[in-house]
Amino acid sequence: xxxxxxxxxxxxxxxxxxxxxxxxxxVICGSQNIILGGKTIIQTDCVIRGDLRRTGGGHAVVVAIxxxxxxxxxxxxxxPYKTYKGTxxxxxxxIGDHVSIGEGSIVEAATIGSFVHIGKNCVIGVFVxxxxxxxxDLYELKTKDFYIKFQPKxx
Amino acid sequence: xxxxxxxTIGKRAVVCQDIELKGEIQIGPGGPIIIGQNNIVEENVTxxxxxxxxxxxxxxxxxxxxxxxxxxxxxxxxxxxxKARILSGTSLGNNCVVGAVCSTKKDEIILDxxxxxxxxxxxxxxxxxxxxxxxxxxxxxxxxxxxxxxFNHIRVVGAPESQEIVPISRKAIKQTASH
Numbered sequence: 001x002x003x004x005x006x007x008x009x010x011x012x013x014x015x016x017x018x019x020x021x022x023x024x025x026x027v028i029c030g031s032q033n034i035i036l037g038g039k040t041i042i043q044t045d046c047v048i049r050g051d052l053r054r055t056g057g058g059h060a061v062v063v064a065i066x067x068x069x070x071x072x073x074x075x076x077x078x079x080p081y082k083t084y085k086g087t088x089x090x091x092x093x094x095i096g097d098h099v100s101i102g103e104g105s106i107v108e109a110a111t112i113g114s115f116v117h118i119g120k121n122c123v124i125g126v127f128v129x130x131x132x133x134x135x136x137d138l139y140e141l142k143t144k145d146f147y148i149k150f151q152p153k154x155x
Numbered sequence: 156x157x158x159x160x161x162x163t164i165g166k167r168a169v170v171c172q173d174i175e176l177k178g179e180i181q182i183g184p185g186g187p188i189i190i191g192q193n194n195i196v197e198e199n200v201t202x203x204x205x206x207x208x209x210x211x212x213x214x215x216x217x218x219x220x221x222x223x224x225x226x227x228x229x230x231x232x233x234x235x236x237x238k239a240r241i242l243s244g245t246s247l248g249n250n251c252v253v254g255a256v257c258s259t260k261k262d263e264i265i266l267d268x269x270x271x272x273x274x275x276x277x278x279x280x281x282x283x284x285x286x287x288x289x290x291x292x293x294x295x296x297x298x299x300x301x302x303x304x305x306f307n308h309i310r311v312v313g314a315p316e317s318q319e320i321v322p323i324s325r326k327a328i329k330q331t332a333s334h
Contacts, residue, residue: 027198030306047198051306055298076198076220081295088294106220106237123237123255 003145010152012044021150033062037097039147040069049078052090062090066097066114068143074104080126098136098143115139167192169303191231193296194218205243213249215292222253230267232289239271250281250288 013021018038025044028034030051042048048071050062062079071077079093093107096114101107105122115136118124162176187204191214196202199221204210206227213231218224219239226241230249235241239253244262247253251265254272259265268281303309 049198051302053302074199078198078220081298083291083294088291088298090298104221108237121238121256125237125255 003149005149005151006146007151007153009155013152019147030062033060035061035064037065037067037069039067040065040071041147041150042071043073043075045074046071047076047078049076052079052081054091055087055089061092063093063095065095066099068098068140068147069095070100070143070146072101072103072105072120075101076106077101078106078108080108080110082126098139100139100143100146117142167300169300169309188212191216193292195292195295195299197221200224215289217292217295219255226259232285232292234288250285252281 012025013023015021016036018036020036020038020040020042022028022036022042023044023046026042026046026048028042028048028050030049030053033050033053034048036042048063053060053062063077065071065077077093077095079090081088081090083089091110093110093112095107095112096116098114099112099116099118101118102120102122104120105118105124107118107122107124108126109124110126112118112124115138117139164170187208188202188210190202190212193214194212194216196218197220200218201222202210202212202218202224205225208227210227210229212224212229213233215232216229217234219235219237221238222235223238223240224235225243226245226247227243228246229241230247230251232249233247233251233253235253236255236257238256240258241247241253242259242261242263245259245265246263247259247265248267248269250268252270252272253259254270257271257273257276259271259276265271270279270281271277272279
């Protein structure tokens with residue numbers, strides 16, 4: 001089935017040089033610690049916690065997100081935490097390319113590979129086992145298609 | 156944060172700006188929603204009191220992302236995981252864990268050390284040692300107290316040494332007390 005073109009109000013989103021579309025109504029904490037790969041869409045009411053960084057000095061990337069990712073409305077991305085050798089710390093999180101995260105989902109995983117689809121209202125917890133691989137071609141097509149069809153409209 | 160209502164914030168709490176606090180709320184020690192010491196409240200948590208009596212929340216609780224709390228009383232050292240729901244009239248004991256997306260029944264009394272988990276909201280008794288949990292909690296608190304002020308806008312109330320107790324993570328904490 002051909003997905004429809006989705007229109008959004010032009011004023012709500014900021015488009016970066018690399019084609020990331022980030023909603024002004026999302027909450028991005030510690031933006032200096034977040035990397036977006038390009039052509040990633042971050043929709044309304046998303047929360048990305050770049051402020052929960054690993055203890056210790058220096059610059060640290062907290063959340064790295066690849067290309068053609070979609071963070072749908074109300075999804076929350078926060079890095080995982082654990083105590084390792086007696087020190088409590090949050091650990092960096094990496095999300096691959098062509099990943100879509102559904103509405104209202106909470107993701108606290110350490111790594112999400114490429115070509116992953118996470119449905120609505122999911123909770124992905126901290127440091128569990130590794131989950132299996134997936135079908136590349138399908139998801140690449142799907143996320144690219146979504147990006148192309150996510151169009152501004154002057155209201 | 157509105158300025159008009161009786162909102163009291165205790166010592167060493169960290170309350171980020173642009174959160175939503177409505178009605179009569181006390182963070183720290185005596186009103187309709189009373190939050191004790193050393194609680195961690197994460198993003199999009201809703202704490203509502205629709206009863207005329209006060210909702211008392213004890214100390215050292217963790218309210219994870221997007222949980223919904225409408226109980227009559229919450230004890231201490233509980234963990235309410237992501238998207239968990241505590242329905243109206245429920246009273247929660249101490250050292251309980253309400254798992255992710257689990258929910259309690261209405262007007263239930265949940266005893267100490269209960270763990271609610273899984274698809275069918277099964278119950279069991281806590282096996283993890285309380286010491287282990289509380290040491291993780293203390294470290295988490297120390298971390299947040301140090302890191303949150305660096306990246307978020309914090310409203311400083313009173314002298315810098317007597318800064319507040321509850322690190323409330325950023326954004327939309329809806330606390331509504333009914334009158």
